[in-house]
Amino acid sequence: MSKPAIPQGTRDFSPDVVRKRRYILDTLKGIFELYGFQPLETPAMENLTTLTGKYGEEGDRLIFKILNNGLHEIKKEEDKVKLSAEWDKVLSKSYSSPVVTERALRYDLTIPFARYVAMNQNDIAFPFRRYQMQPVWRADRPQKGRYREFWQCDADVVGSTSLINEAELLCIYSQAFTLLGLPVAIKINSRKLLQGLSEICGHPDKMMDITIAMDKLDKIGWSGVATELHNRGIDEAGTALLQKAIEITGTNDEKLAAYDTLMETSASGKAGVEEIRKSLEYYTSLWDGAGDTITANVDISLARGLNYYTGVIVEVICTHPDVKMGSIGGGGRYDDLTGLFGLKGLSGVGVSFGVDRIYDIMDELRLFPQQVSVSAKAIILNFGGENELYALDVLKLCRAAGVAAEIYPDAAKFDKQMKYANKRGVAYVLLPGDEERQTNSVSIKNFVTGEQKKMTIADAIDMLRG
RNA sequence: GAGGCUGUAGCUCAGUAGGUUAGAGCAUCAGAUUGUGGUUCUGAGGGUCGAGGGUUCGAAACCCUUCAGCCUCCCCA
Numbered sequence: 001m002s003k004p005a006i007p008q009g010t011r012d013f014s015p016d017v018v019r020k021r022r023y024i025l026d027t028l029k030g031i032f033e034l035y036g037f038q039p040l041e042t043p044a045m046e047n048l049t050t051l052t053g054k055y056g057e058e059g060d061r062l063i064f065k066i067l068n069n070g071l072h073e074i075k076k077e078e079d080k081v082k083l084s085a086e087w088d089k090v091l092s093k094s095y096s097s098p099v100v101t102e103r104a105l106r107y108d109l110t111i112p113f114a115r116y117v118a119m120n121q122n123d124i125a126f127p128f129r130r131y132q133m134q135p136v137w138r139a140d141r142p143q144k145g146r147y148r149e150f151w152q153c154d155a156d157v158v159g160s161t162s163l164i165n166e167a168e169l170l171c172i173y174s175q176a177f178t179l180l181g182l183p184v185a186i187k188i189n190s191r192k193l194l195q196g197l198s199e200i201c202g203h204p205d206k207m208m209d210i211t212i213a214m215d216k217l218d219k220i221g222w223s224g225v226a227t228e229l230h231n232r233g234i235d236e237a238g239t240a241l242l243q244k245a246i247e248i249t250g251t252n253d254e255k256l257a258a259y260d261t262l263m264e265t266s267a268s269g270k271a272g273v274e275e276i277r278k279s280l281e282y283y284t285s286l287w288d289g290a291g292d293t294i295t296a297n298v299d300i301s302l303a304r305g306l307n308y309y310t311g312v313i314v315e316v317i318c319t320h321p322d323v324k325m326g327s328i329g330g331g332g333r334y335d336d337l338t339g340l341f342g343l344k345g346l347s348g349v350g351v352s353f354g355v356d357r358i359y360d361i362m363d364e365l366r367l368f369p370q371q372v373s374v375s376a377k378a379i380i381l382n383f384g385g386e387n388e389l390y391a392l393d394v395l396k397l398c399r400a401a402g403v404a405a406e407i408y409p410d411a412a413k414f415d416k417q418m419k420y421a422n423k424r425g426v427a428y429v430l431l432p433g434d435e436e437r438q439t440n441s442v443s444i445k446n447f448v449t450g451e452q453k454k455m456t457i458a459d460a461i462d463m464l465r466g
Numbered sequence: 467g468a469g470g471c472u473g474u475a476g477c478u479c480a481g482u483a484g485g486u487u488a489g490a491g492c493a494u495c496a497g498a499u500u501g502u503g504g505u506u507c508u509g510a511g512g513g514u515c516g517a518g519g520g521u522u523c524g525a526a527a528c529c530c531u532u533c534a535g536c537c538u539c540c541c542c543a
Contacts (some may be wrong), residue, residue: 008535058541061467108543136543141467143537150543212541327543354543383501418503433501447503 009140009148016373019364020379021151023372024355027154031175032131035055035168037155040130042112047416048096048104054111054340057306062138064148065096105137109154110308110350117158118341126159126346133355145325145357154331156350158338163275164334166312166343167282169351174287174327176353178401181367183293184328187315189302190276191332193259195247196269197300200262201238208307210234211244215303217246225307244366245300252280252298259300261437272311279312293319310335314351328357376404378428378464379421384411390437394430397457403464407429421447 006012015020032039045066063421086097105114109132117124124257133153142148155172157165170186177184198207208233213225216222220228222243229239248258256277264270276298283296304313312331318328331351338346362368378398380391391407408417421429431443435456444460445452455463 005534056541062541138542140542141540142535146542152543159493330543352543357543381501413503414501415499415503418501420503422503429503431501435501443501445502452502 007148007262009146011147011149015375017359019372020247020368021355021359024362024369025151025153027179028176028355029131029133030151030351031172031179032155033170034226035129037129037131039066040113040116040132041134042106042109044135045103045105046112046115048098048102050095050115050341051104051107051111054308055107059107062140063107064137064139065090065101066103066105068102082323106134107138108136108336109134109152109352110156113154113156113350114158114337115341117340118294118343121338121343124159127157128159129155129157129163132153141214145360147356151355153353153355154350156348158346158348163279163312164282164286165344165349166275167286169331170279170283170296171287171350172316173314173351174296177294177316178289180358180362181415182328182361182365182431183314183319183359185319186296187299187317188276188279188312189299189304189314190272190312192268192275192311193263193272193300194271194303195367196266197242199266199268201234201241203234205237206232208236213302214242214301216244217301220379222246228243248300252278252296255298256301261309275312282362295319304330304332308337308435310332312349320361323361323364325357328354328361358460361386373425374427375424375428376406378403378405378430379416379417379424380405380407380430380432381417381421381425382408382411383433387433387437391430391432394432394442394457398430398461398464401461401465403461404465415417430460 002410031040048063048065055062083099086100090097090100113130113132117128131154133151135149135151137149140146155169156292157168164333170188173184173186195204195207195210198210201210203210210229212236213228213232216228217225225246226239226243229242230389235244245259248255248262250258258272260273263273269415277315280296280298302313303313304315309332311361313332314330315327318325329352331349331391333347333349335347336344337348338344380395380398382388382391388411395405395407408420418429426447429447431445431452433443437441438456441454441456442460443452443454444463
């Protein structure tokens with residue numbers, strides 16, 4: 001008999017954890033709805049062909065593939081031979097064979113959303129604003145803050161190129177993290193600006209290399225980035241230019257002005273600067289954030305991994321000094337996402353919340369409100385015999401009055417029932433025994449103060465509601 | 467894909483110059499205490515020491531293999 005266990009990188013969520021996670025999810029849902037976004041849910045699994053090639057080479061390797069079974073019966077002898085031949089290759093992750101696997105677990109929420117939009121384009125009123133909160137799966141190696149099953153909460157708008165959308169999403173981030181009480185910084189950049197950077201330093205084809213290297217600035221410093229750039233084939237003149245760009249400091253406006261000058265010869269770069277400027281302008285108008293702990297900073301070293309972004313990109317990190325955690329949210333604009341599914345010319349922009357990381361941080365910093373953890377308000381003790389039926393009457397009245405209550409189902413020893421109530425952390429214990437039953441009353445004990453009183457059932461229920 | 471650390475009771479962990487019957491705390495159950503919880507005291511149950519092989523008179527400990535978990539890099543949320 002093997003020890004009970006769950007798969008690597010997955011977790012059980014105990015009652016208290018579920019309540020806290022729901023607090024985050026409910027907060028986000030409320031904001032999404034407030035901003036006019038509509039809910040969407042898609043299947044846990046997608047056709048493998050829907051997912052492959054959308055997340056880059058690395059991403060493809062991390063897709064959890066589902067074995068063909070249930071629906072398939074291999075009849076032809078030649079297919080059986082092929083199956084065993086393909087098996088090992090499929091396990092290597094970088095190869096797929098429809099004989100072995102045709103479906104896969106959802107890797108993110110954006111691609112399934114794009115697929116949905118392409119499939120339902122005739123019924124959707126554009127611009128379409130949707131939010132989605134569901135688990136996703138990645139065959140990654142788990143480590144701190146990284147799981148193989150985790151939740152994403154996405155909000156996207158498709159069918160509009162207006163930068164007001166970018167600003168709205170920045171507001172959503174600001175409002176969400178203000179409500180949750182997390183101090184964060186939103187980094188904002190543009191793929192066009194990064195493209196411009198690669199152009200002016202003479203390597204227009206190396207945008208990804210430059211971006212990946214620059215993204216490590218926080219971790220390895222400029223000297224590390226310079227080494228990385230050299231290894232990726234960027235010459236010294238180009239590196240010097242990048243250093244100049246990275247060392248630009250000041251307010252967002254000052255930085256953008258400096259970038260604009262720097263991008264004089266790059267139309268793409270100039271367009272990038274302008275879209276960041278405009279997005280921030282809308283954001284400032286829309287977000288009333290006086291005194292909050294949210295900052296939005298232009299950051300030219302921000303990369304974002306997914307290769308479908310084409311415009312503004314954003315990332316959120318927690319700025320609390322005790323928190324060592326990667327990004328807790330990110331997003332950006334993708335000009336032609338649905339084009340991959342045959343619907344051309346539809347631009348989208350979206351953001352994602354990393355709920356699991358947000359949970360980890362909030363738990364560490366004890367940011368969950370106390371009342372999130374409470375369960376049933378009262379436990380009714382069971383004295384057996386006639387008192388048992390009397391207890392059920394009391395229970396019925398509690399619930400009818402909207403008071404969450406439960407009865408101890410067995411007429412166990414008093415001591416045992418009290419200990420159970422204590423462990424459950426209820427606010428009150430009701431004691432309907434002989435004495436109470438005969439006077440049509442109930443004793444109610446406040447489990448925090450220890451104070452106990454006998455009163456009518458109606459009075460007790462009033463106390464529980466107050 | 468590369469590297470590091472750790473596997474002993476349900477949980478957290480002690481336990482090496484190899485030596486009778488492998489320990490503690492917490493948790494569980496019972497009792498002190500049959501209508502008063504949190505505190506305390508007493509007692510009980512629970513372990514093929516991750517698995518397989520080797521060295522040895524003797525292995526939880528030393529060696530090899532393997533599996534699992536955690537962490538770092540890569541990449542990402």
